[in-house]
Amino acid sequence: MSAPRPYTLIAEITYRCPLHCVYCSNPVAYKDHADEIATDDWLRILDEAARLGVVQTHFTGGEPLARSDLEALVSRAHERGMYTNLVTSGAPLDRARLEALAERGLDHVQLSFQGADAASSRDFAASDAFDQKLQTARFVRQLDLPLTINVVLHRGNLDAIESIVALAEDLGADRLELANVQFHGFALENRASLMPTIEQLDRAQRIAQDAKARLAKKMDVLFVKPDHFSKEPRACMDGWARRFVQVLPDATVVPCHAAITIASLVFERATSARSLDAIWETSPAMNAFRGDAWMPEPCASCDRKSIDFGGCRCQAFALLGDASRTDPACTLSPHHATVDALVKNARAPDASPRRFVFRGKRA
Amino acid sequence: MSATHPKLARRVRLRFDERDRRYMLIYPERGLVLNESAAEIVKRCDGTRTASDIARELAEQTGAPIERVEADVRTLVARLEDKRLIE
Numbered sequence: 001m002s003a004p005r006p007y008t009l010i011a012e013i014t015y016r017c018p019l020h021c022v023y024c025s026n027p028v029a030y031k032d033h034a035d036e037i038a039t040d041d042w043l044r045i046l047d048e049a050a051r052l053g054v055v056q057t058h059f060t061g062g063e064p065l066a067r068s069d070l071e072a073l074v075s076r077a078h079e080r081g082m083y084t085n086l087v088t089s090g091a092p093l094d095r096a097r098l099e100a101l102a103e104r105g106l107d108h109v110q111l112s113f114q115g116a117d118a119a120s121s122r123d124f125a126a127s128d129a130f131d132q133k134l135q136t137a138r139f140v141r142q143l144d145l146p147l148t149i150n151v152v153l154h155r156g157n158l159d160a161i162e163s164i165v166a167l168a169e170d171l172g173a174d175r176l177e178l179a180n181v182q183f184h185g186f187a188l189e190n191r192a193s194l195m196p197t198i199e200q201l202d203r204a205q206r207i208a209q210d211a212k213a214r215l216a217k218k219m220d221v222l223f224v225k226p227d228h229f230s231k232e233p234r235a236c237m238d239g240w241a242r243r244f245v246q247v248l249p250d251a252t253v254v255p256c257h258a259a260i261t262i263a264s265l266v267f268e269r270a271t272s273a274r275s276l277d278a279i280w281e282t283s284p285a286m287n288a289f290r291g292d293a294w295m296p297e298p299c300a301s302c303d304r305k306s307i308d309f310g311g312c313r314c315q316a317f318a319l320l321g322d323a324s325r326t327d328p329a330c331t332l333s334p335h336h337a338t339v340d341a342l343v344k345n346a347r348a349p350d351a352s353p354r355r356f357v358f359r360g361k362r363a
Numbered sequence: 364m365s366a367t368h369p370k371l372a373r374r375v376r377l378r379f380d381e382r383d384r385r386y387m388l389i390y391p392e393r394g395l396v397l398n399e400s401a402a403e404i405v406k407r408c409d410g411t412r413t414a415s416d417i418a419r420e421l422a423e424q425t426g427a428p429i430e431r432v433e434a435d436v437r438t439l440v441a442r443l444e445d446k447r448l449i450e
Contacts, residue, residue: 005382007394008392053382055378055380055387055389055394056392056394081378083376083378083389083391085391107374107376108374108390108391110391144373146372146373146374146391148391174372174373174374175374175391217447220447
């Protein structure tokens with residue numbers, strides 16, 4: 001089959017990060033891919049991405065500001081007509097760099113918070129970065145760059161959703177992404193401590209909907225119910241290797257941040273000898289779950305297969321050990337009981353103490 | 364209330380896509396493909412023209428009746444305002 005056009009490049013340029021988030025979406029074995037390619041390699045990959053049809057690049061990580069050549073990469077993406085987005089923790093705090101990035105054509109900043117107070121950064125990121133994040137948000141607004149505040153929601157911070165909305169409002173954010181935790185990477189390690197209760201979620205969803213209506217003219221408020229609590233699976237990445245292409249710090253090309261965990265697939269590295277576009281189009285791993293020929297029942301005859309693309313392959317692998325099975329988050333999956341049990345067993349928010357694995361803090 | 368001099372919101376860029384030979388709006392996480400007449404309207408949403416100015420220019424250029432063009436401009440601007448793409 002001919003490869004679809006990817007519109008978005010997720011450039012995970014480094015795994016270095018000053019934070020230690022308990023729900024970090026980086027693979028638990030991120031150190032296996034932490035060797036960083038040179039500036040020229042990224043410039044080549046950006047050119048190749050543009051050739052593939054990419055119109056938007058997210059510079060992310062790790063903390064993308066940890067790479068001193070970020071300015072050069074943003075410049076190149078901008079020259080290629082791409083919309084450029086910096087996905088940052090807000091630490092290290094550096095107004096001069098933000099200014100330099102804005103001059104090079106940075107279009108948008110997405111800043112993460114762990115919650116609405118300093119304790120949230122300490123509890124969920126083992127970091128004192130909260131005040132720096134606030135200051136970074138102010139710099140972003142002073143430079144008249146559009147700002148998205150992103151907060152990963154879970155059992156430990158869902159009940160603070162009113163304060164989170166108020167914080168985003170105070171900071172003058174254009175968008176607020178309330179991203180319920182997906183259980184990949186470190187979030188899967190910490191699932192028992194992160195899993196919300198249905199009551200927490202329902203309440204947070206109501207408050208988010210009210211905020212969305214109240215702030216309609218000022219700020220976009222996005223709240224997506226997590227797939228474990230929905231009837232249908234989520235349209236993960238809008239389909240496998242379809243609209244998004246992601247490149248890891250060592251140039252490994254993947255269709256999403258979790259795909260590297262699928263042990264049965266071999267992901268290739270983009271090099272001067274093997275281009276990003278060649279990998280996108282011909283790599284067996286990229287083609288493994290494209291289209292619908294790979295689908296088992298009940299997906300193959302499902303009228304939603306072109307809507308949710310069979311859900312998440314990484315989740316099928318993580319929970320069932322086989323990436324080609326129906327996503328167990330789907331109520332039609334013969335293995336849905338696996339997900340149902342996780343949800344029903346979620347503990348009350350104030351029950352037993354949390355025990356977290358912090359990213360980058362493990363021996 | 365709609366803006367008197369519509370312009371693209373600061374997070375939105377208008378881009379000509381060489382590959383598909385059409386204009387699109389790009390903004391965080393999304394894109395919106397514009398047809399030819401919508402692109403001609405959006406190009407003129409620069410904060411210096413009113414909807415009537417835009418309609419007059421386009422009517423002169425295309426020879427279409429001004430009332431119809433103005434209705435089209437207002438409809439599109441309102442739709443994009445709803446999405447907060449124009450302010």
